[in-house]
Every structure is written in C-alpha cells, then in structure tokens.
Amino acid sequence: MKRVLFMMIALVACVGIAQAQSVKDERAKVREERRMEQARLDSLYYLQAVKAIEAKSYVLEADRVIFKRGETAYVSSNTNFVVVDGDKATVQIAFNVPVSGPNGIGGITVDGTITNYESKTDKKGTLYINFYVNGVGISARVDITLPYQGADARVTVSPNFNSNRLTLDGHILPLGQSNIYKGRAL
Numbered sequence: 001m002k003r004v005l006f007m008m009i010a011l012v013a014c015v016g017i018a019q020a021q022s023v024k025d026e027r028a029k030v031r032e033e034r035r036m037e038q039a040r041l042d043s044l045y046y047l048q049a050v051k052a053i054e055a056k057s058y059v060l061e062a063d064r065v066i067f068k069r070g071e072t073a074y075v076s077s078n079t080n081f082v083v084v085d086g087d088k089a090t091v092q093i094a095f096n097v098p099v100s101g102p103n104g105i106g107g108i109t110v111d112g113t114i115t116n117y118e119s120k121t122d123k124k125g126t127l128y129i130n131f132y133v134n135g136v137g138i139s140a141r142v143d144i145t146l147p148y149q150g151a152d153a154r155v156t157v158s159p160n161f162n163s164n165r166l167t168l169d170g171h172i173l174p175l176g177q178s179n180i181y182k183g184r185a186l
Contacts, residue, residue, distance in 0.1 A: 045151040049172035053119060053129060053146075059083050059178040060144065060155050062168035065093065077170055079105055081180050082142065082155050087114050089133045089142070091157055092183060093166065103183030110138035111185045124148055132160075146172060 052058035061077040079094040094107030103109035112135025119129045125148025133140050139160040146153040153172045158165045 042151045052174040057175040062170035064169040066167040068165050105183040109183040109185045112138050
C-alpha cells in the first residue's frame with residue numbers, strides 16, 4: 001500500500017514538473033518571438049531614418065537631455081528636437097517648467113544655416129552625421145549618431161562660444177511624420 005501511494009505521488013510530481021517545463025518553454029518561445037519582432041521594427045525604423053537623412057529632411061525627437069556633467073532630464077519629445085530641412089536647421093530645448101523661456105514654452109529655440117554637412121557610415125553600419133549650425137541665436141557643432149539597425153539616436157550640440165554641451169537621446173523620423181511643436185525662435 002505504501003509502495004502504491006509512493007508511486008502515485010511520484011507520478012503526480014513528474015506530471016507537474018513536465019507541465020511546469022512546458023509552461024517555461026512556452027514563455028521562452030513567446031519572449032523570443034517578441035525579441036524578433038522588436039528587431040524587425042528596429043530594422044524598419046533604421047531604414048526609414050537613413051532615407052530621411054539622405055534626403056536631408058528629418059527630425060530627431062528627444063525624450064532625454066544629458067547635460068555637460070552627466071545630469072539627466074526626461075523631457076517631452078514634441079518640444080525637444082533637432083530639425084534638419086535642406087540647408088536649414090532648428091535646435092529646440094524646452095523643459096516642463098511653469099516659467100516661460102525665450103521661446104514661450106520654457107526653453108530656447110534657435111534657427112540657423114547648415115555648413116560643412118558630412119555623413120558617413122562605419123564598417124559596422126553605424127551612421128555618423130556632423131555639421132555646423134550658424135544663426136542669430138546659435139553657432140554650434142551638431143554630431144548625430146545612429147547605431148546600425150537601431151531605433152534610437154543620439155545628438156550632441158556643442159556651442160562654439162562656450163562649453164555648455166548638451167546631448168539629446170531620441171528617435172530620428174522623417175520631417176513629415178514628426179509631431180513637434182516649435183516655439184518662437186531667437
């Protein structure tokens with residue numbers, strides 16, 4: 001009797017372990033499918049960004065600003081951006097503060113003309129864009145990095161007159177697909 005009871009308990013335990021392993025395998029499969037889907041989306045976003053960059057008609061919508069000494073601020077992507085439209089550029093930084101800035105939305109907006117525009121791709125596929133923006137309210141070097149098959153990009157704005165460098169993290173979109181709100185420009 002004890003032997004039969006022991007065998008039944010062992011059988012139930014084996015069935016339970018098999019079912020748990022099956023659930024674990026199913027979860028791993030779902031996780032892998034999600035990872036593959038995200039990789040396909042990132043690849044499409046990368047190709048879309050490259051086309052927009054080649055046409056010189058794109059926006060980097062930033063959702064994070066990193067200051068000179070590493071402090072980070074999470075910001076709204078529709079009011080923090082860098083626009084390249086042909087030979088014109090706009091850089092806007094606006095923080096969600098109750099005080100209105102020079103642009104009317106809590107920050108600064110500067111327009112300028114692009115000079116020395118260079119775009120190159122390294123052997124790993126990472127795209128680097130460098131140019132200068134010169135205007136009434138800005139004279140700065142802009143460096144954009146778009147990793148291969150990635151959806152996220154990084155832009156560094158380095159003013160020529162001081163060392164108050166800003167780095168923006170976000171996504172590159174074609175100009176027609178962006179949802180930005182531009183404040184008053186200097």
